[in-house]
Amino acid sequence: MQLNFSELQYIVGSAETAAGMKELRPLHPFDDNVIGFLNDLSSLLRTNRSFPDVATFGFWCRKAALLQEKAKYDDISGCFGKGTVFHSTPSNVPVNFAFSFASGILAGNANIVRLPGKSFEQVDIICGAVKQLLSDKHKALVPYVCFVKYPTKKEITDAFSALCNVRVIWGGDATIAEIRKSPLPPRSNEITFADRHSAAVINADSYLAADNKDAIIQNFYNDTYYTDQNACTSPRIIFWLGKEKETAKEDFWRRVHAAVKEKYHLEPVQTVGKLQALCRVSAVKPMKLIRNDDMFVTRLNVEQLGSDLMDFKYNSGFFFEKDIDDLSEMLPVCGERCQTISYFGIEQDEFSRFLEGSAPHGIDRIVPIGKTMDFSLIWDGFDLIRQMSRRISII
Amino acid sequence: MTYDDMLNIPPYSLSKADKDKLLAERLRELTLLHREKCPEYANILNCLGFEPDSIKKPADVPFLPVRMFKEMELRSVPKEEIVKTMTSSGTTGQAVSRIFLDRTTASNQQKTMVKIVSDFTGSSRMPMIIIDSPGVIKDRAMFSARGAGILGFSIFGAKKIYALDEDMKLDVDGLRNFTEQYSGQKILLFGFTFMIWQHFYKELLRLRDEGIIFDLSNGVLIHGGGWKKLVSEAVSHDEFHSRLKDVCGIQDIHDYYGMVEQTGCIYMECECGHLHASNFSDIIIRRAEDLSECGIGETGIIQVVSAIPESYPGHSLLTEDEGAILGEDDCPCGRKGRYFKINGRLKNAEIRGCSDTYAAKFQ
Numbered sequence: 001m002q003l004n005f006s007e008l009q010y011i012v013g014s015a016e017t018a019a020g021m022k023e024l025r026p027l028h029p030f031d032d033n034v035i036g037f038l039n040d041l042s043s044l045l046r047t048n049r050s051f052p053d054v055a056t057f058g059f060w061c062r063k064a065a066l067l068q069e070k071a072k073y074d075d076i077s078g079c080f081g082k083g084t085v086f087h088s089t090p091s092n093v094p095v096n097f098a099f100s101f102a103s104g105i106l107a108g109n110a111n112i113v114r115l116p117g118k119s120f121e122q123v124d125i126i127c128g129a130v131k132q133l134l135s136d137k138h139k140a141l142v143p144y145v146c147f148v149k150y151p152t153k154k155e156i157t158d159a160f161s162a163l164c165n166v167r168v169i170w171g172g173d174a175t176i177a178e179i180r181k182s183p184l185p186p187r188s189n190e191i192t193f194a195d196r197h198s199a200a201v202i203n204a205d206s207y208l209a210a211d212n213k214d215a216i217i218q219n220f221y222n223d224t225y226y227t228d229q230n231a232c233t234s235p236r237i238i239f240w241l242g243k244e245k246e247t248a249k250e251d252f253w254r255r256v257h258a259a260v261k262e263k264y265h266l267e268p269v270q271t272v273g274k275l276q277a278l279c280r281v282s283a284v285k286p287m288k289l290i291r292n293d294d295m296f297v298t299r300l301n302v303e304q305l306g307s308d309l310m311d312f313k314y315n316s317g318f319f320f321e322k323d324i325d326d327l328s329e330m331l332p333v334c335g336e337r338c339q340t341i342s343y344f345g346i347e348q349d350e351f352s353r354f355l356e357g358s359a360p361h362g363i364d365r366i367v368p369i370g371k372t373m374d375f376s377l378i379w380d381g382f383d384l385i386r387q388m389s390r391r392i393s394i395i
Numbered sequence: 396m397t398y399d400d401m402l403n404i405p406p407y408s409l410s411k412a413d414k415d416k417l418l419a420e421r422l423r424e425l426t427l428l429h430r431e432k433c434p435e436y437a438n439i440l441n442c443l444g445f446e447p448d449s450i451k452k453p454a455d456v457p458f459l460p461v462r463m464f465k466e467m468e469l470r471s472v473p474k475e476e477i478v479k480t481m482t483s484s485g486t487t488g489q490a491v492s493r494i495f496l497d498r499t500t501a502s503n504q505q506k507t508m509v510k511i512v513s514d515f516t517g518s519s520r521m522p523m524i525i526i527d528s529p530g531v532i533k534d535r536a537m538f539s540a541r542g543a544g545i546l547g548f549s550i551f552g553a554k555k556i557y558a559l560d561e562d563m564k565l566d567v568d569g570l571r572n573f574t575e576q577y578s579g580q581k582i583l584l585f586g587f588t589f590m591i592w593q594h595f596y597k598e599l600l601r602l603r604d605e606g607i608i609f610d611l612s613n614g615v616l617i618h619g620g621g622w623k624k625l626v627s628e629a630v631s632h633d634e635f636h637s638r639l640k641d642v643c644g645i646q647d648i649h650d651y652y653g654m655v656e657q658t659g660c661i662y663m664e665c666e667c668g669h670l671h672a673s674n675f676s677d678i679i680i681r682r683a684e685d686l687s688e689c690g691i692g693e694t695g696i697i698q699v700v701s702a703i704p705e706s707y708p709g710h711s712l713l714t715e716d717e718g719a720i721l722g723e724d725d726c727p728c729g730r731k732g733r734y735f736k737i738n739g740r741l742k743n744a745e746i747r748g749c750s751d752t753y754a755a756k757f758q
Contacts, residue, residue: 294684
């Protein structure tokens with residue numbers, strides 16, 4: 001099979017590495033060598049000061065954390081990786097590919113990872129560290145790792161799809177549809193991360209009482225603006241609970257605005273995009289723009305929640321907002337497409353009551369504000385280790 | 396003042412104070428009209444918390460992004476009154492703008508264009524060479540900004556020929572017969588910037604090497620559609636002028652800026668190389684950070700306002716183009732009003748507008 005194309009770049013590994021994967025010995029989930037490799041990778045990355053997302057990945061894949069994860073997978077220690085995983089990673093979140101790769105190799109597989117098309121320093125840093133480890137202490141894992149870069153080209157996706165046992169597609173929907181034009185072998189399975197939306201809910205009174213407001217704002221910033229509010233985990237709608245909603249909102253958004261103005265660069269095309277998004281939604285749904293001095297933070301107070309509201313979501317700091325008295329009022333936007341609810345000042349049992357009472361079709365995770373991007377091996381409702389490994393039954 | 400009254404004022408005669416007053420009043424009326432007749436527009440104003448009474452000058456009028464017309468049908472007249480639907484150019488798969496015209500708006504577009512262009516070409520009709528293929532207006536699917544531009548300018552032509560055939564090849568015999576027949580008369584030439592360069596200028600240059608020379612020194616050339624493709628071929632405005640003059644003697648050359656969403660109110664380039672706003676429309680430059688108004692010379696996002704649109708709420712639009720006001724009321728050409736320059740599309744914006752669609756495919 002052809003694995004060399006003029007537009008295909010092998011950043012880690014080579015066409016020979018990819019070609020050899022078929023014959024490779026699959027590993028058990030949480031193989032000791034793999035954990036050792038990821039722990040060394042963690043040492044190289046978790047001290048990174050320039051990129052919090054690189055440090056976060058580094059922190060996630062340290063040995064102690066992985067052993068904790070391993071303990072949860074007691075029952076599958078006799079399983080094997082399915083073989084070869086082809087990962088198509090998102091272009092708008094720089095380190096996502098690293099989590100996808102780590103999950104694939106932890107499950108016991110060889111991995112072909114398509115890196116983001118956009119260039120990010122974070123990608124270079126992580127690739128550099130992986131290369132360094134593979135060339136030295138972890139040569140044994142060389143055959144299991146291929147990182148590639150290529151423009152959207154069906155022939156290349158065809159080739160990698162044809163040799164994989166699992167295909168992981170980080171969406172959105174259009175990307176999934178595009179990649180699905182490349183056939184998979186009959187026994188291969190696919191994990192797709194489709195377009196999702198997320199929400200945040202804040203208890204106004206708890207917020208006002210908090211003495212670490214700047215940290216809360218920083219966390220919120222990391223959940224939103226850090227990825228242009230364009231990750232599936234980024235909240236697009238903010239719910240407010242509690243009594244002193246107006247006071248809390250005033251304080252919260254004043255601080256967010258200051259942080260954004262200091263750190264965020266807004267391109268003219270984003271301003272036009274936000275204005276467009278505002279007009280598009282307000283033309284058909286009653287809502288009020290909250291007056292602001294500039295375009296850094298766009299807030300729309302929604303009069304009535306509908307299940308299609310999130311079809312109008314936008315990025316670059318574009319927030320729907322709604323006052324509620326009970327979590328159950330969030331239900332209309334908690335349909336199948338709803339992924340993450342991030343929160344501040346709300347007790348776990350309040351969420352439990354909401355989930356019991358309303359039984360939403362969506363919501364895969366409920367996490368504190370600042371933790372939306374924290375990767376977990378159960379992601380978007382998929383148990384990645386189990387989906388990428390197989391069990392052999394002996395009777 | 397009615398629009399007909401406005402048409403009776405010479406198009407570049409009003410200085411700032413008078414123009415602002417006249418235009419603000421008309422734009423306020425249009426804002427009220429569209430709020431009453433177009434529910435989506437009313438909803439948007441409501442969301443913005445906008446009160447039409449607060450309009451004191453043209454820059455106070457709220458603006459819609461031009462892309463709105465790609466995303467939804469916005470009309471301020473019942474369907475039965477629509478006589479023409481214009482669409483913007485767009486490559487396959489791209490959304491196109493849909494602009495709905497009733498009789499009044501369509502007619503005002505044409506009258507306005509006549510007033511503006513006549514200021515540059517004189518008011519009598521001229522023999523006209525259209526530097527494009529007749530296919531552009533025959534094919535309904537292609538009846539887009541290019542077709543609309545050609546039809547719009549055709550009203551200035553007495554006798555017309557298309558200089559290019561269906562394959563975009565220069566019709567050498569047709570052009571020769573036409574120029575011989577009308578030699579000594581002023582001839583109007585019209586086309587899109589990139590097509591003129593690619594299919595007209597380059598062909599004339601080749602023909603000259605074969606000894607075939609056309610004399611168009613009596614001609615006036617009007618071209619539009621943007622410079623994007625020529626910039627990538629490293630052809631500057633000045634070079635465009637000098638090379639055309641060199642190959643066929645034409646010297647009277649005017650670029651124009653305009654868009655299908657505000658047909659009629661085009662911005663013509665004067666003898667000094669400046670694009671001009673007429674009495675019927677204006678250019679406002681805005682800062683991306685807060686959408687506040689830029690000062691003279693400061694680059695920002697271009698907003699356009701037009702006194703024409705009655706059948707669709709497109710009287711005030713934020714474009715996806717970038718530019719700067721160069722001055723107001725004091726251009727050496729003597730025309731009043733704002734004059735400005737266009738830098739091109741905002742970085743990363745979807746490519747749209749007249750001939751750039753073709754340019755994108757041409758590579």
